[in-house]
Amino acid sequence: MTRILVPYHLDEHRPGLEVPYEPDLTVTRELGGGDLWERVTPLYADVAEAVAADVRDGGAPLVMSGDCMVSQAIVAGVQRAIGGPPSVVWFDAHGDVQTLETTTSGYLGGIPLRLLAGYRPELLADRLGMAPVPEDRIVLVDGRDLDPPERDYLTASDIRHVFAAELDTAAVPDGPVYLHIDLDVVDGAELPDLLFPTPGGPSADEVGQAMRRVLDTGRVAAVGLGCTWHEGANGHAEQVRAALPF
Template sequence: MTTIRVPYHLDEPLPEATLPDLPGASTVSPDLPDGDLWARMAHLHEEVAVRVAESVRAAEAPAVLSGDCMVALGTIAGVQRAGVDASVVWFDAHGDLQTLETSASGYMGGIPLRILVGYRPELSAERLGLRAVAEERVLLVDGRDLDPPEAEFLAASPLRRYGVEEVAAEILPPGPIVLHVDLDVVDPGEFEGLLFPTPGGPGVSAVLDAARRVLHTGRVAALSIGCTWDPDRSDPAARSGLVADLVSHRASTG
């Protein structure tokens, strides 16, 4: 099964040690062109989309390990290129539903899910040929740290939000699924070194159990893992063990 490492945070390369080096994994690490942030990320995400599409066409369910959640756009674009019209299940402590107009921080890592459902396609989607996923086919898992504009969006949207413990086959969106797990969904009391720690979350075992329930449906076309931690402040064994567990259960998707 294909495992792809993307050691970047937005358009900035990360130390190799940031992402676990699982057996058989390959690394996407292109020289990014000069230009603005969106052009540079599009170049990186294009490389991811190409590799993911090749894997899906070969009847594999690729796993993509990255340093942020934006790379998931390339993963989903690759799944679509392979002819798979996938729904999305998005595990995250945050909503990732901000916009450039509403974000108080201006952090680009806070908007990928909003882009995925059709926001400002000229920023990323049009560059990747990424088709918007209907909001009713997206499930946000956890999302305990929402800014007011994100909460307002969800209140008016068919995009559904559930807790980790509520994840079950019956609530999943229809058809093939891209499963995205930002590991900051885990409570920082159990997982040190997260870049954006959000207290009050589920433990490691609860997150793994919920992700397995999605993987074991046999409908996951690709697995995306946001390794959003500081490698200097987190335990390498814990990092590798958590990611390896998720990736190993991907093999059960059939």
């Protein structure tokens, strides 16, 4: 498992981002002008190529970053290597299925799963050569903090929504899998300094056990780990490393 670090939160470089594992490769780039989508595209293209190379070599890379948007690059890279979209198992306290039209906060970190499902491909998917992941091949794990538009979308969509304790191997979609973990899926009382802590979630150990059930399928092609805590937060790495099955 090649460990790739992408030390960014959206287009903000966070060189001091704490991550639970020592990276084998760190991907950075001087970001140009334009809007966020233009700025991150070259960075994500580099990440996608690094992921694709590792998958082609038989690896299952672990990509660590400060947000969930890097998932676009990871899935694009897996697609390049396997010739089509992987299934997605998405651990997150939030739905990440907002749109630019429905978000009230304007926070772009709330839309990456919706992007993977085919929303507004001109923003990133077309730039990265990425096909949409069919909704019936996506599982949202936890998603306990949803805005009304997200609830409406998930109710009408073919995305499966389960809690960590309910996730077993039978619930994992067919084919190669992209396994995504936003660490804010862990109960906010247990993991301090998260950007968006949410109470009432599973423990880190419970998340680790559910992840193990996905890994036990033998079909995980890549893993994305969103270390979504404040830069400068310290002391989390050992706690997370003890709970996660890597």
